[in-house]
Amino acid sequence: MVVRKRSFIKTFLFWFFIALVVIFVAYPFAYMVSVSFRYDSDAFDPGLIPENPTLSQYAQLLGLEESIRQQMSNEEEQLMGLLESLPEEQREQILQNILSQRRRESFPFLRWFGNSLLLAGLSALTSLIIGIFGAYSFSRVWYPGRTLVQRGVLLVYLVGGVILSVPLYDLFVRMGLTNSGGTSMFALYIIYVIQTLPVSMYMLGNYFRTIPESIEEAALIDGSTRIGTIMRIIIPLSMPAIITVFIYAFMIGWNEYLFASIFIRPYPGAYTLPVGLREIFFSEHAVWAKMMAASVLTAVPVIVLFMTVEKYLTAGLTAGGVKE
Amino acid sequence: MQRFRELSPLRKKEAVFGWRLVSPAVILIGIFILYPVLYNIYLSFFEVSLTPGVPNKFVGFQNYRELLTDPTFWNSFGITMLFVLITVFGSILVGLGVALLMNKEFPGRGIVRALILFPYVAPVISTVFAWQYVLMPLNGPLTILLSNLGIMDVTQDLVNDPNNAFLVVSFYSIWKNFPFIYLMILSRLQSISQDYYEAADIDGANGFQKFRHITLPELYYVIGSLVLLRGIWNFYKFEEVYLLSKEARTLPIYLYEKAFTGLPELGVAAAIATVLFVVMMVLISIYVRKVLKW
Numbered sequence: 001m002v003v004r005k006r007s008f009i010k011t012f013l014f015w016f017f018i019a020l021v022v023i024f025v026a027y028p029f030a031y032m033v034s035v036s037f038r039y040d041s042d043a044f045d046p047g048l049i050p051e052n053p054t055l056s057q058y059a060q061l062l063g064l065e066e067s068i069r070q071q072m073s074n075e076e077e078q079l080m081g082l083l084e085s086l087p088e089e090q091r092e093q094i095l096q097n098i099l100s101q102r103r104r105e106s107f108p109f110l111r112w113f114g115n116s117l118l119l120a121g122l123s124a125l126t127s128l129i130i131g132i133f134g135a136y137s138f139s140r141v142w143y144p145g146r147t148l149v150q151r152g153v154l155l156v157y158l159v160g161g162v163i164l165s166v167p168l169y170d171l172f173v174r175m176g177l178t179n180s181g182g183t184s185m186f187a188l189y190i191i192y193v194i195q196t197l198p199v200s201m202y203m204l205g206n207y208f209r210t211i212p213e214s215i216e217e218a219a220l221i222d223g224s225t226r227i228g229t230i231m232r233i234i235i236p237l238s239m240p241a242i243i244t245v246f247i248y249a250f251m252i253g254w255n256e257y258l259f260a261s262i263f264i265r266p267y268p269g270a271y272t273l274p275v276g277l278r279e280i281f282f283s284e285h286a287v288w289a290k291m292m293a294a295s296v297l298t299a300v301p302v303i304v305l306f307m308t309v310e311k312y313l314t315a316g317l318t319a320g321g322v323k324e
Numbered sequence: 325m326q327r328f329r330e331l332s333p334l335r336k337k338e339a340v341f342g343w344r345l346v347s348p349a350v351i352l353i354g355i356f357i358l359y360p361v362l363y364n365i366y367l368s369f370f371e372v373s374l375t376p377g378v379p380n381k382f383v384g385f386q387n388y389r390e391l392l393t394d395p396t397f398w399n400s401f402g403i404t405m406l407f408v409l410i411t412v413f414g415s416i417l418v419g420l421g422v423a424l425l426m427n428k429e430f431p432g433r434g435i436v437r438a439l440i441l442f443p444y445v446a447p448v449i450s451t452v453f454a455w456q457y458v459l460m461p462l463n464g465p466l467t468i469l470l471s472n473l474g475i476m477d478v479t480q481d482l483v484n485d486p487n488n489a490f491l492v493v494s495f496y497s498i499w500k501n502f503p504f505i506y507l508m509i510l511s512r513l514q515s516i517s518q519d520y521y522e523a524a525d526i527d528g529a530n531g532f533q534k535f536r537h538i539t540l541p542e543l544y545y546v547i548g549s550l551v552l553l554r555g556i557w558n559f560y561k562f563e564e565v566y567l568l569s570k571e572a573r574t575l576p577i578y579l580y581e582k583a584f585t586g587l588p589e590l591g592v593a594a595a596i597a598t599v600l601f602v603v604m605m606v607l608i609s610i611y612v613r614k615v616l617k618w
Contacts, residue, residue, distance in 0.1 A: 014425070017421075021440065022436060022439060025440055025442060026439060028454035028457075029446070031454060031457055031458050032450065032451075032454040032457070035457065044460075044463035046468075131349065133346070134345065134346045134348070136345060137346035142335075142342070143338065143340075144331075149346055149350060152350075157553075157556065159601075160556070160557070160559070160560025163361065163597045163601050164356075164360050164361070164364070165579070165583065166364055166579075166594045167360035167364040167367060169583070169590075170590060171360065226341060258562045258563060258580070262584050274447070274563075277449050278449065278567065281453070292453065292454070295450035295451075295454060296450070298447050299450040302446065303442065303445055303446060306445045
């Protein structure tokens with residue numbers, strides 16, 4: 001056979017390309033993980049394996065350990081000593097300044113994590129619920145104008161977030177929803193719901209069509225209402241698709257930076273992870289080891305969620321209903 | 325289309341039910357997507373005031389005139405087009421290549437497949453920091469590697485150099501988005517009937533001929549649609565560009581800076597958005613007719 005010799009080269013080339021793909025994909029992740037286990041001073045040591053590995057970056061981000069700076073300085077006591085001698089109002093004033101300075105320098109990772117979790121979670125859930133009924137409506141029920149609704153949902157693909165940023169900002173300012181951290185978060189919640197709604201409806205609609213209508217008809221004959229069949233038949237049978245859509249919508253909210261930066265920049269208490277991390281990056285906290293640990297902690301939840309539904313995710317994405 | 329009045333009572337009930345189910349979604353999309361698109365066009369003819377009580381001032385086409393005579397705008401426009409071209413072409417090429425590789429069975433395929441999704445799944449903010457780290461001038465491992473290979477100078481700040489920032493961002497965007505392309509192409513590849521390949525084997529076709537005459541035609545519409553989708557998305561891309569490098573001055577970034585930094589000029593920003601939207605619509609309609617032949 002002539003093929004033998006060629007197939008050796010072929011096998012070699014095949015594995016060479018696989019290795020290339022793996023390196024291409026994993027390269028930045030490898031450094032991200034590696035640096036996150038180092039001390040700040042070792043951040044740029046050569047090589048992938050940290051020489052003095054440490055968990056302290058993670059411990060500090062998760063609030064389990066005070067940062068070295070906080071440990072080493074007894075700033076607090078010294079300051080109080082200095083302030084003793086000052087008159088009352090002046091003392092107030094200085095304390096206020098220090099406090100606001102502190103707030104700016106601190107790295108409230110858990111708070112941002114919580115904000116992101118809340119916003120992305122709630123908006124994904126809302127979009128899922130509205131999406132289930134909407135998708136059921138246009139995949140199962142016939143009515144005049146149905147095609148128009150379906151096409152309209154698709155058309156939303158042509159409108160990017162950037163195009164909506166100006167009018168939505170103007171609208172929300174007029175509605176008075178940008179005056180505080182809380183209302184700004186509510187504005188973001190609405191925006192994330194509408195940004196994920198078309199995807200949810202499209203992906204769910206495609207899935208619902210694969211469920212045989214006869215199962216539903218049997219239930220209807222047995223006296224179930226339409227809403228009842230959605231609750232008792234469609235939803236349980238679509239669980240994989242529903243979970244996938246939830247995770248996909250969650251990721252969109254978790255990732256979102258454009259609207260978050262517009263609406264919550266003035267309210268540090270309401271920062272989501274992308275906004276918070278970026279602000280920190282340009283402050284004096286831009287210490288690489290800690291930034292990398294924060295990056296890992298930001299990425300892990302979504303990666304883990306995705307890996308658990310990878311099989312369904314692939315099916316859901318390729319069914320054609322996607323938007324980022 | 326049948327009119328509602330002419331429907332049988334049962335059908336009427338059904339129709340009302342359907343509309344009721346879909347109405348929350350339709351109302352939300354109407355208020356927060358369709359209306360803003362129109363409102364945006366309206367705003368582009370005004371000098372928008374953000375002070376409560378002060379009304380917007382109608383300025384006619386002045387915002388547009390200002391834009392079209394602004395060299396920065398044209399520069400951004402060109403960069404955006406280049407960015408879209410490079411990223412769409414690049415991510416499709418990489419995605420196709422990887423999908424062809426992954427279509428073969430090999431030990432460890434499951435792990436590699438899961439790994440390939442990482443860039444697409446990981447948050448932009450995390451991956452951006454990772455790339456900024458490896459590309460740091462002087463210390464970044466990739467900087468050192470590339471300078472040892474003689475490709476660049478070790479002191480060069482690739483990410484923040486206005487001349488090539490958009491190339492770095494394009495590379496990043498390809499890295500980030502090729503898994504999406506790969507997934508779509510792979511699922512199409514797996515649905516191609518093996519009979520075609522067996523028939524080709526009998527005819528003595530070699531690997532390349534099989535790819536050229538069976539695989540590629542089967543993939544035509546998937547790739548065509550992917551070009552469309554990625555084209556639209558990359559045209560509007562903000563996060564991936566802005567977070568990695570502000571120096572990659574694409575139109576969405578120009579818009580963002582006009583609207584939300586320094587002295588806000590929302591009217592001009594609205595005009596940019598309108599131009600973006602119109603250009604997009606024209607490109608899409610040409611593409612859909614010529615390439616996808618819908």
